[in-house]
Amino acid sequence: MNMPQGFRYGAVYAGIRKVPKDDLCLIVSDMPASAASVFTKNRVVAAPVDVARSNLRVSRGRVRAILVNAGNANCATRTGEAVALTSVRETAKALEIEAHEVLPASTGVIGVELDPCKIVSALPGLKDSLRASAFPEVSRAIMTTDTVAKTAFAELKGFSIAGMTKGSGMIQPNMATTLGFVMTDARVTPAELRPILKRAISRTYNRISVDGDTSTNDMVCVLANGVSGVKPSLKAFEGALTQVLESLAQQIARDGEGARKLVTIDVEGAPTEGAAEKIARSIANSPLVKTAIAGSDPNWGRVICAAGYSGVAFDPRKVDIDMQGMAVCRGGLAADFSEADLTKKLDAKECSIRFTIRGRGKGKARFWTCDFTEDYIKINGSYRT
């Protein structure tokens, strides 16, 4: 697997986390890269998100570097904006580029002041650590409650795509910030990149229990530096980017806090794709469905109930439900299935729920979530203290 050309990566421990684990990292493109990004929709927005959005605008989507810290969200603090601006300015100086060519991103606790000196004094070491091969180090440095680093790759004719992400919030990610960074050496303009990213996100990151209910710091960003010289077919590029983002999003769902199982939910026969997504999201967010999956309990009543309060109108007598490929509900009624067999099948690491409305509806959607275990509570009851 070839990595995208013309990118370097670096990570160091700057003392922001309490534990001595890399917490400050840089992704640098040797050439100005076309950039597109999606940000949190929360009303409460962290300073780095504001600065990144502004820099993208000022630079007209031409970016050289992303500076990420973990351990502190730089949000809801007195000095948030100043810290983000200082970090960006000093990074630009060190790299001899413009300040608006640097996008900042942060993840961690909110409401605690972030000391900019920690970042500034770590910059020389961070710059020295930049290497084309340090992609894995950065993918680990951005982790918070994640249990595994999350990366995905694609290679097409003459160019490649490499993505990394973090995030393991469960029901709705709230503060378990989602960050995603995708690098490619394809030649794509910022104007081409923006709608492609938006569509790809809508079917990947917005199809895990991660979306409108976002943290204060969420951000997924794509850099395309064109170093390969290859101008791809936009359709092929969009397909490959979507695959990379889908893999990353799935890995987030699979690594949900305390999760033991990845749950894939397919809804078919809804009036529209939006309606299918609503039903799927309602099932995916139901704590009762998720605890049933954790307990390998084929409780399809909870599935149809969650669909029932999704806000989408449907006739319950036209609903078929399958779990792990076994019919559990036909026409809104219990199907004839062996509960013992299905319980055993639900012990698997991957579970599927298929919800079909009989009739002519063409709307379908796929959604990912995870099961809901005691460990989620343990992790979140003591995250801050």
Next chain:
Amino acid sequence: MNMPQGFRYGAVYAGIRKVPKDDLCLIVSDMPASAASVFTKNRVVAAPVDVARSNLRVSRGRVRAILVNAGNANCATRTGEAVALTSVRETAKALEIEAHEVLPASTGVIGVELDPCKIVSALPGLKDSLRASAFPEVSRAIMTTDTVAKTAFAELKGFSIAGMTKGSGMIQPNMATTLGFVMTDARVTPAELRPILKRAISRTYNRISVDGDTSTNDMVCVLANGVSGVKPSLKAFEGALTQVLESLAQQIARDGEGARKLVTIDVEGAPTEGAAEKIARSIANSPLVKTAIAGSDPNWGRVICAAGYSGVAFDPRKVDIDMQGMAVCRGGLAADFSEADLTKKLDAKECSIRFTIRGRGKGKARFWTCDFTEDYIKINGSYRT
């Protein structure tokens, strides 16, 4: 405390639950009572809800009895409607009243056929068990995962109100069906009762994490039989009914599955009451806020974050947050407070969160929820099997 006159109560074990605990009960009014009820808004509706709604219409809100079973929701089954109709008809025969004067209600597992013979053969014993003093027995017989029976009373000049409820769903009640039955011997017409109940519910049962996201079987019903002969001031009656419903709703939140703490959330300064309620609901439903409360963690960042994705527009720099009466956030920033002191205060059985938007907004709302513990998962991971 005087109980409302002219009501009798009875409960027996009909073999619907697996464990030998009363599971079938009757509330009977000696005179036709004015009745009003609110029902689930779920698209998937249990047969007893359909039958109760229809009987209320046919009887024009004049009702003699409520028949309740626990252990089976009589929902999403082949015979649901027939079972509900048979139960109602046979109950009416036994009591020598009209079938449309009986309202059925069910709670329990869905998708499992309910054997009507169990109900029919238990009716003679149930009728024999009817006594004015058996209100507590019925309040216990309707429990499912509830850990305590939930009742509330009010006495005014010449008449009284007695209510019972069940329900202990947590995040959103989904299938943890909410049932509530309130009896009064005041003289109120059905036309007077309906809008009073609707308003009272909107500020009580709809202000716990229980509402639009309802189970298939939810129902709260008021019977006013006029036996006291007292025609109360409607304002005083509404006030007393609201107090009873507020107490019942609070008890549901306090008895949330696995819960150890009752959390009261007050929002003030929002543009409208509806906006205040939206913010309060978003905070109340946030698993991250609820796990923080479970861990006595004064993590106000999660509170402002949850408010931020409520869909209500506000300026984070104008937000003040108090927990247990202590200032934790002022103008969107950390207040100067002792984390150790507040952590100790959050160990209490009752926790308060106050969210204030500075300015001229007059919208305020109070909301109740509970903390979120490992036990919730344990209860729901193995409810069915």
